[in-house]
Amino acid sequence: MSHPTVPTVPTAPTVDVHAHVLLPEVDALVAGLPGHAEAKALDARRNGRAALAVSGPMVRERIPRLTDVSVRLAAMDAQGVDVQLVSPSPSHYHYWADEETAEKVYRLANEATAAHCSAAPARLKGLGLAPLQHPQQAVQALEHALEEGLLGIEISSHAPGSELHEARELSDPAYEPLWTRADETGALIFLHPFGCTLDDRLDQWYLSNTVGQPTENAVALSHLIFSGVLDRHPGLRLIAAHGGGYLPTHIGRSDHAWSARTDAGASCAHPPSSYLKRLYFDSLVHDPHVLRELVRAAGADRVLLGSDFPFDMGSEDPVGALRAARLTDADLDAVRGGNAAALLQLQRKA
Secondary structure, three states, X not given: OOOOOOXXXXXXXXXXXXXXXXXXXXXXXXXXXXXXXXXXXXHHHHHOHHHHHHHHHXXXXXXXXXXXXXXHHHHHHHHOXXXXXXXXXXXXXXXXXXXXXXXXXXXXXXXXXXXXXXXXXXXEEEOEEOOOOOHHHHHHHHHHHHHOOOOEEEEOOEEOOOOOOOOEEOOOHHHHHHHHHHHHHOOEEXXXXXXXXXXXXXXXXXXXXXXXXXXXXXXXXHHHHHOOHHHHOOOOEEEEOHHHOOOHHHHHHHHHHHHHOOXXXXXXXXXXXXXXXXXXXXXXXXXHHHHXXXXXXXXXXXXXXXXXXXXXXXXXOHHHHHHXXXXXXXXXXXXXXXXXXXXXXXXXXX
C-alpha cells in the first residue's frame, strides 16, 4: 500500500547580513594622497600600539577570505551559511577625502564589491559606500551603488570633521535627501561604525572596538530617533551592526528622558523604544542573554543573523551563537534567515 507523499515546505536560506570584503583597489587609490597619512595616524592613536600589533597579522591571515570568492564560499559552507550580504571593510570609508577623491573611492568601491559578488550572484549580495563627509554626494553614491546591482550602502555612525569639511551627525538636515532617496528606492542602509570619538581614552585593551563600536551605534541610532528622521522616513530600511550597540538594552532611559524632558521629546513623535521596531539589527552581540533581550525589545522580525565575517571580533559559528539564545523555533528561523530573505527578496530553498 502506498503512502501519500508529504510535500516539502520551502525554508528560508541561512543569511548572514554582516560580512566584509577587502578592496585592494581602494587602498591603492588613496595611498599617498594628502590627508591619508594623517587619518592613519589618528586611527593608530585611537586604537593604540598593542591593538595594531595584533590587528595587522590578524587581517593578513584573513585576506584570502576577504578577497577570494572561492575561499569565502568554502568558509560559508563550513558555517552553514547560504547567503552573505557583503559590505566593504569600514577601513575603506576614507571620510577624510576631498570631493574628487571621495567620488573616486565610492565608485571604485561600488564597482569592486559588485564584481566580487557577481562571481556567485545566488550566494553573495552586496552593499556600496557613500561619502558622509560630503552630503551632497551621498545620493549620487547611493544611485551608483544601485546601478551596479548592489542593494544599498554601508555608512559609519557620523562624519568626522577635518580641515576640508565639518563634522556631521546622522541627524544633520544635510542628509535628508539621502534618507528620502533610500526610502523611495527601498535601498538598504547598513550602519557600521568605524572609529570612536572617545579617542585615546580607549587606546588600551582594544577598548576602541569593544566599548567604542557599541557606543557609536547607540549614539548614531539615538540621533536618528530623537531628531525625527524615522518619523519623516517611515519606510527607511536600516540595519544596525553589533545589535545596535548599547541602545536596545538600555532604551528605557531614552523613554524616560522623552517623557520627562521637553528638550528630549521635542522632535520625535513616539517613545524611543517604539522605533526599535522600525529598524533592523544584526545578531552579533556575543551573549545569548543579550540576544534574547534584543529579540524581546525589537521583535523577532527585526533581528538578522550577523557574523562580522571574517574578522576576529566576529563569530566563527554564527548559527551556533544564535541557537545558544534558545529562542522559539519560529523566532530562530526568522532570525536565521527568514527576515533577511524577505528583506533581500531571496528565493526560499526547496
